[in-house]
Amino acid sequence: MNLLVRLRPAAFIAVLLVVWHIAVICQKVHLLPTPLAVARGIVELARHGLLIKYVVASLFRVTWGFVGAAILAIPFGLALGWRRRAGMALNPLIQIFRPISPLAWIPISILWFGVGDMAAIFLIFLASFLPLTVTAMNAVSSVSPVHINAARNFGLSQSQLVKIVLYPAVAPQLIVGLRITLGIAWLVVVAAEMIAVNSGLGFLIVDSRNAGNRYDLVVAGMVLIGIIGWLLDTGMRSFENIRSLRWGYSED
Amino acid sequence: MNQGARTTASWLQREENSGNRWHKVPMASIIAGPVVRKFAAPAAAPQKRVLKTKLRADAINMAFNRDGNPVQVLDAVDLDVGEGEFVCILGPSGCGKSTLLNIIAGFISPTSGQVRIDGKAVRGPDPRRIFVFQERGVFPWLTVEGNIGFGLFKLSKAERAERIAHYVKLVGLQGFEKAYPQELSGGMKQRLEVARALAVNPDMLFLDEPFGALDSITRLTMRRELLRIWQAERKTIVFVTHDIEESIQLADRVIVMSARPARIQRVVNIDIDHPRDISSRRYLELRDGIFEEIGLAHKV
Numbered sequence: 001m002n003l004l005v006r007l008r009p010a011a012f013i014a015v016l017l018v019v020w021h022i023a024v025i026c027q028k029v030h031l032l033p034t035p036l037a038v039a040r041g042i043v044e045l046a047r048h049g050l051l052i053k054y055v056v057a058s059l060f061r062v063t064w065g066f067v068g069a070a071i072l073a074i075p076f077g078l079a080l081g082w083r084r085r086a087g088m089a090l091n092p093l094i095q096i097f098r099p100i101s102p103l104a105w106i107p108i109s110i111l112w113f114g115v116g117d118m119a120a121i122f123l124i125f126l127a128s129f130l131p132l133t134v135t136a137m138n139a140v141s142s143v144s145p146v147h148i149n150a151a152r153n154f155g156l157s158q159s160q161l162v163k164i165v166l167y168p169a170v171a172p173q174l175i176v177g178l179r180i181t182l183g184i185a186w187l188v189v190v191a192a193e194m195i196a197v198n199s200g201l202g203f204l205i206v207d208s209r210n211a212g213n214r215y216d217l218v219v220a221g222m223v224l225i226g227i228i229g230w231l232l233d234t235g236m237r238s239f240e241n242i243r244s245l246r247w248g249y250s251e252d
Numbered sequence: 253m254n255q256g257a258r259t260t261a262s263w264l265q266r267e268e269n270s271g272n273r274w275h276k277v278p279m280a281s282i283i284a285g286p287v288v289r290k291f292a293a294p295a296a297a298p299q300k301r302v303l304k305t306k307l308r309a310d311a312i313n314m315a316f317n318r319d320g321n322p323v324q325v326l327d328a329v330d331l332d333v334g335e336g337e338f339v340c341i342l343g344p345s346g347c348g349k350s351t352l353l354n355i356i357a358g359f360i361s362p363t364s365g366q367v368r369i370d371g372k373a374v375r376g377p378d379p380r381r382i383f384v385f386q387e388r389g390v391f392p393w394l395t396v397e398g399n400i401g402f403g404l405f406k407l408s409k410a411e412r413a414e415r416i417a418h419y420v421k422l423v424g425l426q427g428f429e430k431a432y433p434q435e436l437s438g439g440m441k442q443r444l445e446v447a448r449a450l451a452v453n454p455d456m457l458f459l460d461e462p463f464g465a466l467d468s469i470t471r472l473t474m475r476r477e478l479l480r481i482w483q484a485e486r487k488t489i490v491f492v493t494h495d496i497e498e499s500i501q502l503a504d505r506v507i508v509m510s511a512r513p514a515r516i517q518r519v520v521n522i523d524i525d526h527p528r529d530i531s532s533r534r535y536l537e538l539r540d541g542i543f544e545e546i547g548l549a550h551k552v
Contacts, residue, residue, distance in 0.1 A: 144388065146385050146388050146389050147389070147391060149359055149377070149383065149385075150383070150385065150389045150391075152359075152376070152377045153357070153377040153378075153379065153381075153382055153383050154379050154382075154402060154403035154452060155377075155378065155379035155403070156405075160405070165391070168391070168393040168394075169391075169393070171393070243432060244393045244394070244395075244432070245393065246432070246434065247392035247393060247432065247433070247434045248392075250434070
């Protein structure tokens, strides 16, 4: 029974692939490669050593940009949430920067860092920094004052208070924020790679089209992006099962 | 004892002048041992044993700013609590009694007036005086052990473990040491919070409607537990409640607060020995008196 439930998504995917295949064969116009061609494309990429290379390149940029942003934005956001006046002073600026799509920064990041990894990493960093700052800020302001008071009551120093009360109190919300932001970062890396670098899954898509309309490889790139994005999200989600964090996710 | 001559309201030690320093009234009858029933004015029955003053609040005024308008919450509140005494602050919801407790505990400073504990002005919260919130105060990211050990960061590992084990047992949470608060019932969480407070061996406990969110059966058990702990460890307790019965069951002295701005309306000595018989004549007398004082008919 449980196995059946688990297999259901796989069955859906299989059905979809079959429908896709039949639909493409029945068409006279070339709109999409068949799933088989896409699979062959992936194998071809693997054989040329490009599959691993491009996936690693994309993950490398996301990791640096995202981790860098997290390291800076989380303490920054927590500080802004904690010192409410500083937060209020900076909030308008944050709100003005936030609607600027990270992609709008592409020309400037190329100007500053040239075509290469740094430009892409910078874009990921920009895409992650403000959402994480805002998440951390909001997380602090939703910490129960009762918990803060209880902690003060036991004579904790300011640094102890941050370490053993504030961090655990905001952890569940931070993890949700990190998960959503990682999703954004993964979206942005593809766009950044289409313009600013010559490796990675985004580059694969643009390059395959430019170099002879290899749409099988274009779709292969898309499929890989989807699968890796899903794996990243699943990985982040698994944090939510940690016992000391679970209180933050369920209403009881 | 001469009970025949009492009028309806003679259960109270009435003070004609509301500005009177009621705290000069000796309040030690329960703790001092033999119960002396005093229906006359306190001056008529001078008592030798006066508790050492633990806490003295002097002319506490508190005004909040609401939408630009100052709202007076506390109006010249004076309060004395003796060492080892169990005092209940009783008043209607929203009257400002929690604010008073927060001021006493040092979480907020009053607009004017001063709180002294052991002769020293209160400038902030202190681990020697622990505030117990409703069960909301336990840290959900820590286990039962983690919560009880929270305030014990200065102790060695072995001492901490020993202290935790002792208080786990005291509040009857054996078997739940590794459980998270989420997995506990409301009553268990409340006991956990009391254990966390007691573990640091404070000399005062401030309890803010601690049993308000519990079902009535658990609430009764918790009251008994609290009294047992109080009698065993002799803490000074200030307990805020809106429950008249609760205050009479627990306190040496009940401070009846008026509606906002809260003033002390009446101080009632509960001169019944523990364990208290809640159907005894004296209990009912005191209860009815407070009902009357608050202006409630006690018929449903």
